[in-house]
Amino acid sequence: MFDKFEKIILNIIQSTSKRNLVLLATLIAFVLSVLMIAPTKIVLAKMLPGKNNDTLNIYTTLATGSSIEQTKEVTNCVVSYVQKEKEVLDIEVFLGMGSPLDFAGLIKGSHFKNSENVAEVVVNLSEKHHRDEPSYMMIQRIRPIILKNCGDIYKDTSIAFVEPPAGPPVLAAIVAEIYGDDAEGIRKLALRVSDIFKNTDGIVDVDVMQDDIYDTYEVQVNSTKISLSGVDIKQLNEILYLAFEGMQIAVKNSDIYNDQIPIYLSLSNESKKFTSKDINSVKAKIGSLKLMNKSGLMIPLAELVTITPKKSNPLIMSKNLHQMTNVVAETDMISQVYPLLEMRSKILERFKDDYKIQKIDIFNIKLTDKKTNKVYKLIWDGEMKVTIDTFIELGASFIASLVLIFLLMVIYYKSYAISGIILLGSFLSIIGVIVGHFIMNALTVDTFFLTSTSLIGFIALIGISSRNSLLLIDFTKSLMKDEGIPKDKAIAHATSTRAKPIFLTAAAIILASTLLAGDAVFGGLGISLIFGTVASVVVSLLVVPVLMYNADLKKHFDI
Numbered sequence: 001m002f003d004k005f006e007k008i009i010l011n012i013i014q015s016t017s018k019r020n021l022v023l024l025a026t027l028i029a030f031v032l033s034v035l036m037i038a039p040t041k042i043v044l045a046k047m048l049p050g051k052n053n054d055t056l057n058i059y060t061t062l063a064t065g066s067s068i069e070q071t072k073e074v075t076n077c078v079v080s081y082v083q084k085e086k087e088v089l090d091i092e093v094f095l096g097m098g099s100p101l102d103f104a105g106l107i108k109g110s111h112f113k114n115s116e117n118v119a120e121v122v123v124n125l126s127e128k129h130h131r132d133e134p135s136y137m138m139i140q141r142i143r144p145i146i147l148k149n150c151g152d153i154y155k156d157t158s159i160a161f162v163e164p165p166a167g168p169p170v171l172a173a174i175v176a177e178i179y180g181d182d183a184e185g186i187r188k189l190a191l192r193v194s195d196i197f198k199n200t201d202g203i204v205d206v207d208v209m210q211d212d213i214y215d216t217y218e219v220q221v222n223s224t225k226i227s228l229s230g231v232d233i234k235q236l237n238e239i240l241y242l243a244f245e246g247m248q249i250a251v252k253n254s255d256i257y258n259d260q261i262p263i264y265l266s267l268s269n270e271s272k273k274f275t276s277k278d279i280n281s282v283k284a285k286i287g288s289l290k291l292m293n294k295s296g297l298m299i300p301l302a303e304l305v306t307i308t309p310k311k312s313n314p315l316i317m318s319k320n321l322h323q324m325t326n327v328v329a330e331t332d333m334i335s336q337v338y339p340l341l342e343m344r345s346k347i348l349e350r351f352k353d354d355y356k357i358q359k360i361d362i363f364n365i366k367l368t369d370k371k372t373n374k375v376y377k378l379i380w381d382g383e384m385k386v387t388i389d390t391f392i393e394l395g396a397s398f399i400a401s402l403v404l405i406f407l408l409m410v411i412y413y414k415s416y417a418i419s420g421i422i423l424l425g426s427f428l429s430i431i432g433v434i435v436g437h438f439i440m441n442a443l444t445v446d447t448f449f450l451t452s453t454s455l456i457g458f459i460a461l462i463g464i465s466s467r468n469s470l471l472l473i474d475f476t477k478s479l480m481k482d483e484g485i486p487k488d489k490a491i492a493h494a495t496s497t498r499a500k501p502i503f504l505t506a507a508a509i510i511l512a513s514t515l516l517a518g519d520a521v522f523g524g525l526g527i528s529l530i531f532g533t534v535a536s537v538v539v540s541l542l543v544v545p546v547l548m549y550n551a552d553l554k555k556h557f558d559i
Contacts, residue, residue, distance in 0.1 A: 006496035009541075013488055013549040022546050026428065026539070033434040037450070043437045046335040046449035047387035050136035051166030051520055052128040057104060058082070058121040058146075063156040064212040064312075065277065066117040068096055070154055075119045077150035078159065081142060082123055087131050092122040104162050107169045134520075135163060137446060140333050143204065160205040160330070166521060168386050172328035173336045174203070174343075175382035179324045182374050183316060186325050189367070189376055193327045196346050202334040203343075209326040211314035217282045220306045229304060230293035236304060239291055243267045282307055328382070333446060336384035347378070362388070387452075394455040401462050402427065409466075415556040418473060421547045425539050426465040432535025433458050433528045440527055453521065457528025461536060464509065468540035471498040476548065477557045487553050491545050499541055506533045 012018045036042040060075050075093055082088060092099070098110035099120045105111060110120060125135060133141075139161045151157050176193050180186045190208050197206040219240070226233055241247055246266030254261055266272075274281045287302035317325055331339060340363065347365070348357055355367040360377070367376045402423055409419035433454065441448040472494050479490035510533055516526030553559075 003496070005499060006492045009495045009545055010488060010492035012542075013491060013545055019546045019549065022542060026543050029431050030428060033431045036434050036438055041338065043434055043441065043450050044335045044447060045337060045387075045391065046451055047383055047390055048167040048451055048453075049449050049520055049523065050134065050333065050446070051163065052131075052134040052136065053163050054125050054128055054135070055102075055164070056123050056125070056135055056139065057099060057102075057110070057162040058123065059108075059110070059158075059160040059162060060119045060121070061158040061160075061207075062117040062154055064115075064117060064214050066154065067273070068116040071095060071117055071119050074150055074153050074157055074159075075121060077153060078121055078146055081146050081149065082121070085138065085142070087126050087133065087138070089124045089126055091124075094120045094122070102164070103169070104164045107165065107171065108162060110162075134446070136333065139163070143332070158205075158207060160207065165383075167383070170383045170386060171326065171381070172205075173331045173383045174329045174340055175380070175384075176327040177319070177324055177379040177381050178327065178376060179319075179322050179379065180374065180376040181323060182372075183314075183323065185369065185372070185374050185376060186323065187314075189378075190325050190327050192351070193347065193378070196343050196350070197327060197329045200339050200343050200346070202332050202339050203329045204332045205328075205330040207328050209328060210317065211312070213314055214312050215277070216310050216312050217279060218308045218310050219286070220308060222304055222306055225304050229299050230295055231291055231299060231304060235291055236301065239289060239301070243289055244272055279307060279309055335449060336382070336387055340380060340384050344380075390452045391455065394452060394459070398455065398459050398462070401459055405462060405466055413473075413556065417551045418556050421544060421551065422466055422469040422473070424547065425469045425536075425544045426462045428539045428543065429461045429465045429532045429536040430458060431539075432531040432533070433461070435535070436527045436531025437524070439531070440523075448527075449524070451521075451524035454524030454528045457525040458532060460529065461532040464505070464533060465536040465540065467505075468498075468502050468536060469544050471502065472540065472544055473548065476553070480553060481557055481559050488549060491548050495541055495545050502537055502540060506537045509533045 012022060037045065058078055060071065060078060062071055062074060072095055075095065079091055079093060082091060096114070096116050096118065097120070098105060098113035098118075099122045101111045113120065125131065125138075128134070143161055147159055151159050174197075176190075176197075178186050178190050178193065180189070187210060190210060194206055194208045197203050221233060221236065223233075226236070238247070242249075242265055244267065246264045248262045249265045250263045251260040252263055274285055283302055286305065286307065287300050289301045290298040291301060291304075292298055316323060344363060344365075351357060351367060354371075355369055355376075358366040358368070360366050364377065364379050367378065368374070369376070405426065406419050406423045409422050410416060413419060434450070437448055437450050437454065472491075475494035475498055476487075476490045479485045479494060480487060485493065510530050513526045513529035513533075516522045517530065519526070
């Protein structure tokens with residue numbers, strides 16, 4: 001078999017047209033593989049693929065001021081659809097609070113939830129090894145159904161699906177940090193950015209991390225009327241607190257417990273409700289409460305207080321001592337980079353009428369309000385930033401590896417041409433990496449991304465490819481220098497002779513890498529090693545011999 005292979009290689013390198021055909025085919029394959037990433041986006045890049053979890057959380061957030069009954073109605077609607085999933089083992093609902101702290105909740109800050117307009121649903125699924133559908137695919141399937149049927153029950157309702165992250169802990173897939181010195185300007189800019197988020201394909205669970213400004217009513221005590229009525233201010237404060245919040249009024253002894261059991265008193269839930277959200281409703285409710293003065297007369301509280309409408313005071317967020325707010329969003333089974341590029345283009349186009357825009361770094365921008373001259377900054381963060389930083393660092397590592405190998409080969413062979421052949425043979429293994437991801441993407445149901453582990457596999461391939469080329473070059477040098485065999489026959493014989501150890505090494509790598517190919521996180525590493533090794537073998541046994549023949553080996557080998 002290897003004798004026939006030797007004749008094939010000899011036939012190729014002795015023919016100028018065939019040599020040119022091999023080089024042209026290699027160039028075309030390389031260009032097409034690069035075009036699969038950009039601009040065609042046939043192969044998409046992402047930090048890490050989705051993680052198949054055994055649990056997920058659903059956050060429901062209604063408009064500020066919504067009652068616990070309204071929150072319960074929306075949450076029950078969400079639960080009714082989740083219960084239909086056969087893989088769901090159990091569900092737990094936390095009304096008005098966050099669930100007990102877990103990894104995802106620690107990142108999202110769910111333990112800070114404490115109001116009537118929020119709830120959290122914890123869903124436990126069957127073990128991932130016993131499920132055909134991954135958790136992230138199930139979320140992608142049921143999200144639009146739940147949003148359509150439950151998200152529109154009340155206006156401004158937000159329903160978000162949260163899973164434990166597959167990689168580094170980040171606030172969200174895409175985070176837009178908006179900095180400035182004017183709170184109102186930050187709020188205005190954040191809302192405009194969130195509108196762009198909501199109108200971008202593939203972006204879900206959009207949220208602005210800032211408090212809503214809503215109407216409140218301040219109850220002010222009229223000290224003059226208090227003095228004339230004979231009512232104590234402490235009594236008035238206590239009756240208001242007792243009515244709407246509840247307070248301890250006594251204790252009860254128990255034969256079972258050592259400690260006394262406190263007894264709380266407050267109005268019933270129905271009595272606490274206001275008929276509407278206006279000042280007249282507040283006055284009517286306060287007026288229904290009466291307090292006995294020192295003379296035994298019952299005095300309505302409305303006669304003793306003044307009710308004044310006010311706006312709420314929103315929380316002011318800061319980071320590194322700079323006032324800011326976050327606009328966060330998740331991606332629906334797509335990479336974070338591509339929606340970001342689209343959203344950034346929309347921001348540059350739509351904001352130019354109101355702001356002077358200046359680009360900072362690669363993606364960040366500086367905006368100056370044309371009317372007020374106030375300066376704001378939009379800084380991108382989240383998993384998207386981690387993705388870009390990781391790919392830049394891995395790309396730098398790849399380039400550094402190539403440079404170091406080239407320098408080592410120059411020292412060893414004392415020839416730039418021979419070192420360049422080894423370097424080019426190593427670099428061309430990228431064809432197999434990209435094509436392998438394209439094939440897997442076509443064979444799998446969800447998107448098979450080019451991940452950070454894929455790039456790690458590509459860097460590892462450099463050493464494998466370099467070793468293959470070294471075997472051919474060293475054996476060819478030995479045949480030409482020690483045995484005086486002509487260049488073409490020496491190259492063909494070296495290629496056929498070293499093909500067997502190259503095949504055996506490649507087979508061992510491919511078989512070992514199949515164990516990684518099915519893993520959610522390290523699947524990219526396995527695919528890179530499998531298909532990259534195949535490409536490396538083809539390049540080593542076909543392209544490298546052609547490049548060696550085109551070089552002046554006698555000069556480079558000092559023959």
